[in-house]
Amino acid sequence: MRQNQPARLKTKRKQMLMPDVSTMYNLDNLFQPFSCGSLDLANRIVLAPMTRMFSPGNIPGDDVAAYYRRRAENGVGLIVTEGTWINCAGAGNIPDVPNFHGDQALAGWKRVADEVHAAGGKIAPQLWHTGLCAWEGGETVEMLSTSDISHKKSPSGYAAAGKQVKEGMTGTEVEHLIEAYGEGAADAKRLGFDAIEIHAAHGYLVDQFFWGETNKRSDRWGGKTLAERATFGADLVRACRAAVGPDFPILFRFSQWKLQDYSARLTSDPAELEAMLGVLVDAGVDIFHASQRRFWEPEFEGSPLNLAGWTKKLSGKPSITVGSVGLELDFLQTFGAKQDDGAIRFDQLMEMFDRGDFDLVAIGRVLLADPDWLNKIRDGRLEELKPYSAEAMKTLY
Numbered sequence: 001m002r003q004n005q006p007a008r009l010k011t012k013r014k015q016m017l018m019p020d021v022s023t024m025y026n027l028d029n030l031f032q033p034f035s036c037g038s039l040d041l042a043n044r045i046v047l048a049p050m051t052r053m054f055s056p057g058n059i060p061g062d063d064v065a066a067y068y069r070r071r072a073e074n075g076v077g078l079i080v081t082e083g084t085w086i087n088c089a090g091a092g093n094i095p096d097v098p099n100f101h102g103d104q105a106l107a108g109w110k111r112v113a114d115e116v117h118a119a120g121g122k123i124a125p126q127l128w129h130t131g132l133c134a135w136e137g138g139e140t141v142e143m144l145s146t147s148d149i150s151h152k153k154s155p156s157g158y159a160a161a162g163k164q165v166k167e168g169m170t171g172t173e174v175e176h177l178i179e180a181y182g183e184g185a186a187d188a189k190r191l192g193f194d195a196i197e198i199h200a201a202h203g204y205l206v207d208q209f210f211w212g213e214t215n216k217r218s219d220r221w222g223g224k225t226l227a228e229r230a231t232f233g234a235d236l237v238r239a240c241r242a243a244v245g246p247d248f249p250i251l252f253r254f255s256q257w258k259l260q261d262y263s264a265r266l267t268s269d270p271a272e273l274e275a276m277l278g279v280l281v282d283a284g285v286d287i288f289h290a291s292q293r294r295f296w297e298p299e300f301e302g303s304p305l306n307l308a309g310w311t312k313k314l315s316g317k318p319s320i321t322v323g324s325v326g327l328e329l330d331f332l333q334t335f336g337a338k339q340d341d342g343a344i345r346f347d348q349l350m351e352m353f354d355r356g357d358f359d360l361v362a363i364g365r366v367l368l369a370d371p372d373w374l375n376k377i378r379d380g381r382l383e384e385l386k387p388y389s390a391e392a393m394k395t396l397y
Contacts, residue, residue, distance in 0.1 A: 027378055029354060030361065034077070036286050036318060037247040039195050041077040041122055041360075044353075045374055048322050048364035049080045049126040049197065049253070054396045055098035058085065060108035064098070065115040067396045070371045072121025075378075078360070079121055080197050080251070080289075081112070083128030088180040090151040091129045100125055100184050110191045117192070124195035124251060127184045129177065131205025132159045132166070132214075133259060141165070141260075153177065153205060154214070155221065155232070160203075160260035161213035174221055174232065177205075182239035189244045196244070197251035198236055201291045203258030206233050210266055210276070211258065226267055227275035234283035241284035251320070252280060253289035256307065262293070270300055274314040281315050288315060289362065292323035296348040309357035321352070322362035346377075368392040 034041040047068075054064060068079055085091035087101035099105040109125065116123040132144070132154035144152075145165040156168035169177070181198065188196045200206035208214040209232040215222055221232040233252070240250055258264040267273050277288070290308035292299075299307045308321035353361065366373050370386035377385075 027350070030350075031378065034318075034359060037249045039078075039122060039249045042120070043075065043077040044360045045075065045077050046320055046322075046360050046362040047071050047076045047079040047367060048362040049082055049199070050364050050368065051082050051094070051097060052396060053094065053096040055096050055105075055108070057104075058097065058099040058102075059105045060098045060112055062111065063396055064108070065112045068112050068123065069115040069119045069121075070397075071367060072116045072119035072123075074372045075374045076121060076363075076367070078194075079116055079123040080362070081123065081125045083126045083199050084109075084184075086127050086129055086180045086184045088129055088153070088177050090131075090153045094130075100127060100187065106187055106191060109193075113192045122194040124197050124249075125184070125188050125193055126197040126199050126253070127181055127188075128199040129153065129180075129205040131208050132157065133204050133208075155209050156214060156216040158208070158214040158216070161264075168217060171219060178232075178235050178239045181236045182243045185240035185250075186243035189248055195249035195251055195286075196240060197253055197289060198233075198240065199253055200233055200236075201253045201255035201289075203260045203264075206236065207254065207258065209233060210254070211264065213261075213264070225275070226272050227279050230276045230279040234279050237280060237283035237285055249286040250284055251287045251289050252285045253291055255291035256299075257291075257293060268300065270310060270314065273310065277311060277315040277317075281317060285315075285317065287318045287320060287360070288312075289320040289322065290358075292321070295321045295323035296352075304352075305357055306352065309352065312356075312358055318359040320360040320362050321358040322364070365392065368397070371397070 030045065031043045034044055055061065068081070071079055082098070084098050084100035098108070100109065113123050132149065132152045141159045141163045144159050149166055152166070153169055153173065154166065157164045157166040159165050185196050198206065200210070203211070209221060210226065210229050212229065215229050223229050223231070237250060237252065244250070256265045266276070288311045290311045292307050295306055297306060298304050299310050305313065306321060308319040312319040349361065352358070363373070365388045369388045369392040370376070373385060376382065
């Protein structure tokens with residue numbers, strides 16, 4: 001009997017320290033339906049895209065389908081898949097990341113979509129090209145400059161600010177790349193997916209066109225202003241829209257920070273951000289997925305709005321917030337330390353959501369360790385939450 005006493009006391013202390021968010025806050029709004037075009041969601045929770053590297057030969061198998069189905073079974077409204085390589089040279093070289101082209105890979109993705117639908121969920125593939133990213137496959141800028149990078153794509157050959165390691169893409173290469181995104185969108189609709197997301201964040205290829213430090217082009221895809229440099233992203237959206245029709249939702253994920261530079265910013269000016277968003281809205285974006293490392297941080301001085309809040313205000317389109325939801329530690333620290341499952345900053349999240357700053361909430365790492373996290377939060381079962389740790393990245397649970 002005494003052997004069990006410390007565990008009981010530990011649980012009791014844990015319960016005393018952790019607030020019951022189900023009684024402190026009205027969570028009903030998070031569980032209200034959401035619609036956009038042909039997309040109808042049961043609630044406002046999104047599984048954030050997270051690279052998993054469990055697809056040998058770049059083909060998603062039955063275990064990948066089961067992984068996504070578990071999240072749908074446990075109440076996630078919309079699943080955005082891990083990044084998937086489009087049909088273009090140099091899209092990526094990270095082992096075991098899935099393609100979104102080729103008969104075998106597409107057959108695997110159809111199984112994934114079917115399993116999610118059987119569990120009552122909705123799903124969108126994230127279409128991805130890494131470009132000339134300084135951290136692709138663990139490579140540094142210096143390693144890229146001495147390795148075979150002939151297959152890698154880039155607006156102007158810059159892997160990071162001030163680090164040009166090759167020539168930029170030709171106009172013909174850019175046009176072929178745009179066509180590849182349209183092909184991916186068409187395949188997604190044909191396979192039965194509910195939407196697509198274009199990965200335009202974190203210093204990868206599309207983001208390299210946005211960022212003045214890596215886009216030095218003098219043609220239609222370059223320019224001195226952010227709105228001008230958004231032309232490439234808009235052309236991608238138009239190609240995807242032509243492939244899927246008017247009602248099939250196109251999500252667009254963007255960020256200020258980059259893997260090459262965590263403090264990087266596309267803009268510190270709301271007016272400049274508004275101009276960029278307007279170009280993308282005119283091209284056909286339905287929902288913006290605004291990536292931050294910490295969702296609770298205001299984006300511009302003098303306003304409590306985060307990036308998703310400003311995006312919704314300036315674009316008039318629905319937005320998704322993301323960035324350490326369910327975690328209080330910094331994005332980088334969580335990969336090397338356990339997180340106290342009580343530190344979830346639910347007060348900030350609900351205050352921002354309830355005042356209408358954004359429409360959807362993307363949750364990532366906590367759902368790796370605990371597929372049932374959402375139900376436990378809703379039911380006030382915080383003592384049952386499984387904490388995130390770096391070990392969760394090593395399994396496909």
